[in-house]
Amino acid sequence: xxxxxxxxxxxxxxxxxxxxxxxxxxxxxxxxxxxxxxxxxxxxxxxxxxxxxxxxxxxxxxxxxxxxxxxxxxxxxxxxxxxxxxxxxxxxxxxxxxxxxxxxxxxxxxxxxxxxxxxxxxxxxxxxxxxxxxxxxxxxxxxxxxxxxxxxxxxxxxxxxxxxxxxxxxxxxxxxxxxxxxxxxxxxxxxxxxxxxxxxxxxxxxxxxxxxxxxxxxxxxxxxxxxxxxxxxxxxxxxxxxxxxxxxxxxxxxxxxxxxxxxxxxxxxxxxxxxxxxxxxxxxxxxx
Amino acid sequence: xxxxxxxxxxxxxxxxxxxxxxxxxxxxxxxxxxxxxxxxxxxxxxxxxxxxxxxxxxxxxxxxxxxxxxxxxxxxxxxxxxxxxxxxxxxxxxxxxxxxxxxxxxxxxxxxxxxxxxxxxxxxxxxxxxxxxxxxxxxxxxxxxxxxxxxxxxxxxxxxxxxxxxxxxxxxxxxxxxxxxxxxxxxxxxxxxxxxxxxxxxxxxxxxxxxxxxxxxxxxxxxxxxxxxxxxxxxxxxxxxxxxxxxxxxxxxxxxxxxxxxxxxxxxxxxxxxxxxxxxxxxxxxxxxxxxxxxxxxxxxxxxxxxxxxxxxxxxxxxxxxxxxxxxxxxxxxxxx
Numbered sequence: 001x002x003x004x005x006x007x008x009x010x011x012x013x014x015x016x017x018x019x020x021x022x023x024x025x026x027x028x029x030x031x032x033x034x035x036x037x038x039x040x041x042x043x044x045x046x047x048x049x050x051x052x053x054x055x056x057x058x059x060x061x062x063x064x065x066x067x068x069x070x071x072x073x074x075x076x077x078x079x080x081x082x083x084x085x086x087x088x089x090x091x092x093x094x095x096x097x098x099x100x101x102x103x104x105x106x107x108x109x110x111x112x113x114x115x116x117x118x119x120x121x122x123x124x125x126x127x128x129x130x131x132x133x134x135x136x137x138x139x140x141x142x143x144x145x146x147x148x149x150x151x152x153x154x155x156x157x158x159x160x161x162x163x164x165x166x167x168x169x170x171x172x173x174x175x176x177x178x179x180x181x182x183x184x185x186x187x188x189x190x191x192x193x194x195x196x197x198x199x200x201x202x203x204x205x206x207x208x209x210x211x212x213x214x215x216x217x218x219x220x221x222x223x224x225x226x227x228x229x230x231x232x233x234x235x236x237x238x239x240x241x242x243x244x245x246x247x248x249x250x251x252x253x254x255x256x257x258x259x260x261x262x263x264x265x266x267x268x269x270x271x272x273x274x275x276x277x278x279x280x281x282x283x284x285x286x287x288x
Numbered sequence: 289x290x291x292x293x294x295x296x297x298x299x300x301x302x303x304x305x306x307x308x309x310x311x312x313x314x315x316x317x318x319x320x321x322x323x324x325x326x327x328x329x330x331x332x333x334x335x336x337x338x339x340x341x342x343x344x345x346x347x348x349x350x351x352x353x354x355x356x357x358x359x360x361x362x363x364x365x366x367x368x369x370x371x372x373x374x375x376x377x378x379x380x381x382x383x384x385x386x387x388x389x390x391x392x393x394x395x396x397x398x399x400x401x402x403x404x405x406x407x408x409x410x411x412x413x414x415x416x417x418x419x420x421x422x423x424x425x426x427x428x429x430x431x432x433x434x435x436x437x438x439x440x441x442x443x444x445x446x447x448x449x450x451x452x453x454x455x456x457x458x459x460x461x462x463x464x465x466x467x468x469x470x471x472x473x474x475x476x477x478x479x480x481x482x483x484x485x486x487x488x489x490x491x492x493x494x495x496x497x498x499x500x501x502x503x504x505x506x507x508x509x510x511x512x513x514x515x516x517x518x519x520x521x522x523x524x525x526x527x528x529x530x531x532x533x534x535x536x537x538x539x540x541x542x543x544x545x546x547x548x549x550x551x552x553x554x555x556x557x558x559x560x561x562x563x564x565x566x567x568x569x570x571x572x573x574x575x576x577x578x579x580x581x582x583x584x585x586x587x588x589x590x591x592x593x594x595x596x597x598x599x600x601x602x603x604x605x606x607x608x609x610x611x612x613x614x615x616x617x618x619x620x621x622x623x624x625x
Contacts, residue, residue: 031430034423035444038497042447044470045459057468100358103351113348114341119356126363127550128610129603132558133579136586136595137366137373160358190347219452221561222579226587237452241565244458253462260455267450275439282505283512 048257056254069258073243076255079262081232082239089155089235090217094210096159101209102202104160105168106194110180123162131157132223139226149229158217164209171205171285172198204281211271211278218267236263367603374597380590392597402598404573405581408488412577413556413609416495420552421545423496424503428511429537431504442508446501453498457562460494481567484574491566491575495559503548510544511537549613554606578602 048056050065073079107113108120131138138157139148147153175198183193221237228234234242240263244256271278349356377388396402431441448456463470466479480490514537522532560580563569569576569584578598586595 028430031426034427035441038448038501039444040470041456041459041463041497044462048462059473100355104355107348107351111344111348111351112341113345115345116348119352122359122364123355125607126359128554128606129363129367130554130558131362133602133606134363134366134370134599135579136582136592136599137369138362139586140592141361141366141369156358157362160355160362162359165355215450218450219454219561221452221454221564222583225564226583237454237561240452240458241454241561244454244565253468256458257462260458264451264455268447271447271450272443275443279442279505279508283509285509 045257045260048253049261051254053254069254070262073255073258073262077239077243077259078231079236079239079259082234082236085151085233086218086235086237088151090214092151093155093158093217094213096155097161097164097213098206098210100159101161101164101168102194102199104165105172105205106198108165109169109172110177123165126160126162127166132220135223135226138223142227148227149233150227151233154224154227154233154235157223158213161209161213164213167205167209167285168202171202175201205285207278207281208285215267239263367600370596370599370603373592374600376593376596378591378593378596385593388593392593393601395594396597396601401573401576402581405576405578408573408575409557409577411488412492412495413553416492416499416556417549417552420496420500420503421548423500424507424548425538425541427500427504428507429533431508432511442504445504448498448500449502449505451498453559453561454565456494456498457565460490460562461566464490482571484571487567487571487574491562494562495556498559499552499555503552506544506548506551507541510541514540546613550610553609553613557602557606578605 049069050067051061052063052066053069055061055063104123108116108123134157142148142153142156145153147156179197179201180193183197188196219237220235221241224235224238225241228238240259243259247256373385374392375387375389376385377391378385427441427445431438431445434441451459461469461481464478464481466472466482467476471478471480480486518536518540519532522536527535557577557579560577560583563575563577563580567575569580579602582595582598582602585591585598
């Protein structure tokens, strides 16, 4: 670059900084408005859940928060049971997924083997055609095996995860190969290498994928809907829908809101508390 | 294929997807990075490894086997099974499935409801995908640019990701319900969900609200991956904000965008839970979509043959739509170093 060019540019640049940046204010204004719009549904449902039932429809009403609505909901439907089912499903699926994606992700990241490309495309196909699209054939398969209306039946199609495998693969590729070499020198076998070298370094991948996968299982609806017949096997999402469907009129909003808050709260609180760790993990795992 | 154009840097999931379709030689990345001293030692080691490729193949296949079993049983086999049963007449009128050729497909093409679902789905994809992506980029850049309150902005945009779609549907019912809903306070006569013309748009607003924050997560990670020097360099060259975005930020985010495109496009066909609460596909079939119609046909009317044919077409649509993402993308975008 010649000096005259940048010298001529310099004062111009300074000048553009001085006037009121209208465009910038406009953009920021719109974004803050969007943020408010995004938050309104949450504020609205939390307010309705905690305000006394009589005041639900009075937008300007202010009252001490009450747990009365929650008490009624818990008395009307077995949300404790639903919680247990959902937690069982989420923890079970995550545990198996973590093992499978670590093994598969390592194979794709570090091993040069015959058939790697074909297998990788096969894995990617799951990213495009998720198990929930295949509810009908999967259901008839489960019915044949007698696994309908069981928790294991709800969990089975999700044990293998293309997305998780991808994230682990990407994260392993960032980890220096020398670490594995050093462990090999020390005479570590493959599983010791995986356990001691990679698993600790894959923490960001586990956190970010774990959060996504947990929220997917927590929120999954259509598959458990076709799979379960009995109340005892229902997960939270399904319980909530059944509960909401039993009230068709707007007069029960406080109850439905309380139930909605009950279902959403654990994941939201988890996310709010660990927001920083989650975001950091997201940035440092292979997801980009 | 275009092997020479692929870079040696790890660019994230989007790049990986591209790699799968534009394969390059899988050389251990680290080999080229070590100093000359070790290189000779490495070379012999590498030669030894090549002779061991069959051994490694066995190891890799064993590591992949558990995932592979589940993938084949719950993704590949069901697709094959759907194709087969789509050629059979299998509903409540027959005791045993009867081979029926293409009659299920022909029935579908004559089914007005099916076509309505098809076009609704297309509309949802065409509208929600670009808007969600655009909003997500804007939200990610906005949250990143804040000096304080970064966390609040991120939380405020992202939290809908962690809410079940059925719960989101409940909340938005409170917003859309005429007279008593939140929008009822502005105009009691608005009946967005009850009107066949507006219902799908009302649903799409909720879908965008639900998924934009999720997409934003990927862009926050993507923005984090762009080296700061590029922005500095652009600023020194006198580029304004818009130029920096169109010439630096957006091209550098391309790998993220490919990945996100696949997520949003498949989401456009997968998100159906809300219909169960909000409209049941109505009024008429104004908000009905393919997957929900599959559910209705398969589990309400027990017409397995027809529902299988719909599954086959949906799988084909998803494959075509996501493949387009790969082929349309411009490989030259990967110049990050």
